[in-house]
Amino acid sequence: MLELLAPAGSMEAVAAAVQNGADAVYLGYGDFNARRNAKNFSQEEFAAAVSYCHVRGAKVYLTLNTLLTDRELPQAAEFAAQASALGADAVLVQDMGVVRLLRQVAPDLPVHASTQMTLHNLDGVKMAAELGMTRAVLSRELSRDQIEYICQRSPIEIEVFAHGALCMCYSGQCFLSSIIGGRSGNRGLCAQPCRLKYGWGDKADSNPLSLKDLSLAGHLRELRKMGVACVKLEGRMKRPEYVAVVTGIYSRAIKEDREPTAEELEQLRAAFSRQGFTQGYYLDQQGPDMFGVREEEKEPKELFAMARNTYQSGEAQRVPVTFYAMLRPGEPTRVGVEDLQGRVVTVEGQVPEAARTRALTAEAVETQLSRTGGTPYRCVKVRSLVEEGLSLPLAALNALRREALDGLTKQREQLPQRRQGEFHPGARYENRKEPLALTISVRTAEQVTGELLALGPAMVYIPLEELAAHPEKVQAPAGTKIGVTLPRVAWDREMDQVTDQLRLVKDLGITDALIGNLGMAPVAQKLGFTLRGDFGLEVYNSQAVKEYKRLGFSSLTLSFELKFPQLRDISKSLDTELITYGRLPLMLMESCIIKNRTGSCNCQNTNILTDRKGARFPVVKAPGCRNELLNSQKLFLADKAADYRRIGLWAQRLLFTTENPRECVQVTQRYLDQGSWSPNEYTRGLYYRDVE
Template sequence: MTSKPELLAPAGSPESLRAAVQNGAGAVYLGWGDFNARRSAKNFSEEEFKEALVYCHIRGVRVFLTLNTLLTDRELPKALETAREVCRLGVDAILVQDWGLFELLRKSLPDLPLHASTQMSVFTSGGACEMAADGCERIVLARENSAEDTAAICRNCPVEVEVFVHGALCMCYSGQCAMSALIGGRSGNRGRCAQPCRLPYGVNGPAKKDYPLSLKDNCLACELGDMAEMGVACLKMEGRMKRPEYVAIITRIYARLLEEDREPTAAELSELEQAFSRSGFTDWYWQGKHGARMFGTRPENAKDPKELFEAAKSAYEKDDLRTVPVRFTAAIRAGAPCALTAEDGTHAVTVTGPVPEAARNRSLTAEEVADRLKKTGGTAYRCESAEVTVDESLSLPASAVNALRRDALAALTEARTAVPPRRELPLPALPDVDCSESAPALTVSVSTAAQITEGLLACGPARVYVPLEVLAELESLPRADTEWCAILPRIWRDRDEVLLKDWLAHAKELGVSAAAVGNIGQLSILRGLDMALYGDYGLNVFNSWSLVYLRDKGLSSACLSFELRGSQMRDLKKVLPAEAIVYGRLPLMITENCLVQNGCGCRLDRNGPAVPENGPCHRPNFLQDRTGAAFPLLPAYGHRTEVQNSRVLWLADRPDWKRLGLAYARLRFTTESPEECVRVMRAYQEGRPAEGEFTRGLYERGVE
């Protein structure tokens, strides 16, 4: 028999938590403190969090804490202490994004269940299995995964798989978006996303009333049966920033669909859309489809459905929609303390009361006792049955029976909310290793074969990064005193891996001896190939402990997150040789949808792994915002799109980047001509100022 998935509801506030629980959630996820991906939600105070745990655990609902943001070295101790405290209180699991926090949690709190947040960008079986091997109990998949992708991961991964079934869709893969950070200094990876994707843009033209980055909300209410069949363990609904009434409505409908094993009615779909939608819903990612019909907006003056919300609120505020069935067994014997056992199907507790007295007038009956035991109103329990044995000619005050019932329910509550035993181990010390350098060697990454010129190689880059799909088209590489490194696609699927391995074999024949790892799932592809592994920016390395984690995974260097300030890069303990991007258009987004295809049509087969170099996606394309800023659009593997920043990062005339302890400093070439690549390389070697518009990135201002 197929088991029903757990229904996981958002709890952005105590009221939303109550709405979720009362309407049938099997678990809730919530934030406490500064380290969660919805820092603008109301979230919970310490006392509210403790109360939430008791409230949920009494009713059989699990509680997951979100600690799913990137953390600096200074923030890690506080985040770890938060984890220790909630572990002691009995939280059921913690969602994590940051590799450093993940490393510390599994070493210092080894019995605390960890869930890999969708911010970890896991979308393949290899990535899921990698996290499972590292101790994750559950993997939250990318929202872009199709039914086919998800079924493959469920078959291949030994741990639980969680899928987003309802709510907002980000345009960029979670964990890979830097648009809000680079444009406004508010990092989505730090829980401060300003949602620039909901603004108007133009593709290859001025922004008017087009919203090419604003996806409709996801709704997979019709797919729950298929998910259960394929082995999905948990269905997650988005909405920690939404109203409690919204949480109540979507939770009630999805819980009912799971319980009754059916698809939604037209009326239920209408309620879901009334509660919140952006021009309706989409299920196209799940169906393996892409295109302009997935996009929609919500008018600024959109009104909440007053009657629907009022009905939802009045229902959950009574706090009696969700009660725990209890079976009572009472024994009232002459000469012995009265006893009451309460059972909930998992726990059984027994309490005792006074010794009954001999009856003076009327004898106590079993029916009277049973009637009093059934009076559980105002509690989280309801009496399912009451079996009472009473000896003849005995008397017991009603107050004693009531006290017996209260004591039994209190004991049952204590059993249901008991904290499991968990070890707390000492915090490990950072390895006594220092891989910092007095000055970094320059490396370069290219996006096209044309950028690999004799002039560029003559400048002596220590390492040249080349996309794997570009290497696949080459018959040879120029002879040069440099290390050739393949950049694997940032996004791919299980079905692509045979081809990727063939391309890697070809790259090795060309003389490529290293690979850039930008996603944890790439490790399973690269192991056994005898190639040096270098961490790329997609891993979001934000602290020293992230370097420790990657060092233990066999990486030989790692590129630091470009959301770090220069001083933060400097202060990291370099237990692994560190690299940073010091020039180039920084990537703002990588999207499953091809923006060129949606905007003006490119008529290419998106099932093809690569985009032909003479295709429309390779011509100069851009996204233009309301200020006139133009963000170049580059084609990415699998007919996806990578959005680049409108201005290049320029630090050549600022020598500070040379004093951060970096082993390598990367020049990232994207839209540059071959000649421009050479000019930039020489400018960095000579420390020249920029020509034209540029940005200092986040090296000085950092992010929230």
């Protein structure tokens, strides 16, 4: 049976989910989760939610799925330890530093890989398993054949999103909200700028980044047959009535092994949609009809009133129990109750008397014990031994039933016995004092010229497709190494080509691979490349650095969402580099917005997306026919070198995207203190300003 996982942004939403059939709920406790604007639970509320759910046979998953700074880790450790002690059934994470921390403070608490980890291929899922995770939440962009491929070979459980809002960007790879608005999606405060208007000319007159909500209602049996363990409903920011409606429809369909009816589909649309729903990614049928916006509609008052009734007026009697009763002369009456997990409670009452008129029958005892209305329990069987000629007041039987069920509730509320440890940040490494090396990453092979290489960068990273197509680019003067940049996203159906291209460049003498996703590390490692971490790994704290070191990485690119003092304070147990120039990547998109606009592939030309303020964002081709949205302004820090040269880095990186070969040379010269080039417009990025 598919597990149904529902969102809970409040205690009322917990009740709404559970009373409507959710097998588990996910909620935030403390400040470190991907919906910090939701009503996150206090310690008392969290304990109450766990108790409420466990009594009714539902699980509780804690969301701890944001990137954390070194200063935040001790408090996160405290939250995790408390949540484990309070009975949380699992914790969802994004940050590799948090993964490491959890091993220390809550080693018995199961860990799930959040969709924010951008796990989208089998190797990524296997890496999650090696990290000790028991479940991976896949990227929402995957098609059904790719989901099935992973499910059939995965060593751990697979969870997929089945209903709710779709991000335009691969989760965990979006920097649009933080770069343009100072509110990071990776920190749980996405401002949803993708829902705003943009345009391809000078006018922001359409919504090319606003996807319709996802709905896989209609594919539930297929998902179960594939081997999906859990389907997830999105919506911790939504009201409890919405949670009740959507959970109820999905729960009934799953339990009855059917798909939702036409009436239920209409109720899903009425509860919330953006001009309907899409299954475009799942069906591998992408295009303009996947997009939509929220239109002002009347609240479905009648639907929501019915929904409120499901969780405000009594119990859904979710937990099946078996009763036992024994009435014998001269002995106290015994009543027992047992749940499916084998918990048994037995209670004793008064001694039955000899019947004066009408004797108590086994049928009467069974009828009385079956009356569990108003409780979370549903009687499925009664086994009774009632000897003849005995009498007992029905009120006494009722009292024994209530006492037995109260005892069972106490047992179901019992907290698990788990080990608890302390968080130890470990040894601090002194920051490097040596002069910074200079590394360069390019988007096209033509950007790498003899003139550029003559400037002596320590490393030049060239995309895998480009390097495989231009083998002559592996030649570099002494002191400069050519490395290969792997795609941040490559589905399993693309991995044969990736592997062949990697073998090709390895045979050409390339030894260094720049990795931006966990799922790309195994193939590079297997072929003997030196692993270097790119910005897509989201390295935000010292513990993440240590974890990547443990996994065999030789260097890491630190997150460009951190300020200089935070970057300085990271204990650098590995060589680290920082992007100090370039158009920062804001979104990595599976859906080709260029093709959506023109109807044909047109990414060789310049494509510019304009926002309401007139800012112009280049859209470029990413590996695998994907799109990447780049910042409207270039990050420029050549005149601020004193600020980043003292934070202990191994190298600074120049990120070349839309620059022509001549510009690449000019920029590099400026960063080597030669010449006076500077961009017309530029940004200092987030290195000097707080990101929420």
